Amino acid sequence: MTPNPAGPAIVLAGLAIIVIGLLVWWGGFSWFGHLPGDIRIERETVRIYIPLVSMLLISIVLTLLLNLIRRFF
DSSP states (O other): OOOOTHHHHHHHHHHHHHHHHHHHHTTTTTTTTOSTTOEEEEOSSOEEEEOHHHHHHHHHHHHHHHHHHHHHO
16 A cells, blocks of 8 residues: 555644744744735724735745745655
C-alpha cells in the first residue's frame, strides 16, 4: 500500500495553522490592521474598519507562497 501524497501536505498545513494561531495568541500580529492605508472610522455609535493594506499584504504573501509551492511540486 503506497502512502497518499496529500498526507504530508495536510500535516504541514496543520502545523502552519498551529504556528500562526500561537503567534496571534501571543500578540505577534498586533501590528496587523494598523498599517498605513487601513481605514478606521470610529464614532460614538459606529465603528467601521476596512483593512485595505493588510489584506493586500496577505494577498501578496499568499500568492508568493503558493507560487513557490507550485514550482517545487
